[in-house]
Amino acid sequence: MSIFFDLILIKKQEYCNLALNKQTKMCNDLQKSFDKIIDGNKEWVDFVKNDTSGRFQQLAKGQNPEILWIGCADSRVPANELTGTKPGEVFVHRNIANVCVHSDMNMLSVLDYSVNVLKVKHIIVAGHYGCGGVAASLSSSQYGIIDNWLQHIKDVYRLNAAEIDAITDKQQKEDRLVELNVQEQVSNLCRTSIVQNAWKNGQQLAVHGMVINIASGELINQNCTFTSNDALSDVFSYK
Numbered sequence: 001m002s003i004f005f006d007l008i009l010i011k012k013q014e015y016c017n018l019a020l021n022k023q024t025k026m027c028n029d030l031q032k033s034f035d036k037i038i039d040g041n042k043e044w045v046d047f048v049k050n051d052t053s054g055r056f057q058q059l060a061k062g063q064n065p066e067i068l069w070i071g072c073a074d075s076r077v078p079a080n081e082l083t084g085t086k087p088g089e090v091f092v093h094r095n096i097a098n099v100c101v102h103s104d105m106n107m108l109s110v111l112d113y114s115v116n117v118l119k120v121k122h123i124i125v126a127g128h129y130g131c132g133g134v135a136a137s138l139s140s141s142q143y144g145i146i147d148n149w150l151q152h153i154k155d156v157y158r159l160n161a162a163e164i165d166a167i168t169d170k171q172q173k174e175d176r177l178v179e180l181n182v183q184e185q186v187s188n189l190c191r192t193s194i195v196q197n198a199w200k201n202g203q204q205l206a207v208h209g210m211v212i213n214i215a216s217g218e219l220i221n222q223n224c225t226f227t228s229n230d231a232l233s234d235v236f237s238y239k
């Protein structure tokens with residue numbers, strides 16, 4: 001029996017080696033865009049090398065960010081650039097349309113680690129106008145597996161259908177759903193046991209909702225900041 005398993009392990013190892021050794025060539029277009037990344041990194045390495053502040057040596061030892069940023073995966077909304085922060089200052093989680101679902105182990109792990117280990121002071125849910133995920137969730141088109149993820153935003157629409165339906169302009173409808181989605185995700189975060197236990201233990205923690213205007217670069221505060229579970233109704237508020 002053991003020989004049988006050993007053989008399987010050897011076969012598996014051979015397969016892995018084969019996978020690692022068989023590198024295929026990229027066509028010119030792919031090579032060119034990949035080279036851009038490598039060249040960009042060379043510039044960054046030069047920058048780091050010429051930095052005399054010692055901050056990169058310090059960063060290599062560990063991180064101590066005060067902010068957890070939960071944003072959209074969209075390539076136009078990078079957390080550091082938008083907040084004027086540097087490497088080491090923002091812990092980041094991004095997914096399509098900045099959704100915070102209570103059963104998402106990825107999001108929960110990031111939240112738990114940042115709140116309980118890194119002890120971040122602020123959690124920012126950052127949506128953005130022109131969000132493709134939000135726009136798609138207002139349509140009846142199918143886009144693939146993502147349709148199931150977007151059901152969470154369709155739920156936000158369902159909870160606010162009267163308000164959204166009353167808006168006639170398509171762009172304004174989408175913009176409003178972007179804002180409502182941010183508010184809903186802030187609420188979802190506040191209802192997690194992770195955030196509520198942090199508050200219960202006296203940890204200073206604020207959960208904010210913001211919307212990015214990509215054209216102007218502005219971060220627009222949605223004024224839905226919570227620092228305790230006082231505003232939650234009894235059924236959502238843990239004792």
Ligand SMILES: [Zn+2]
Pocket residue numbers: 072073074096097098128130131132133134
């Ligand atoms: Zn987006």
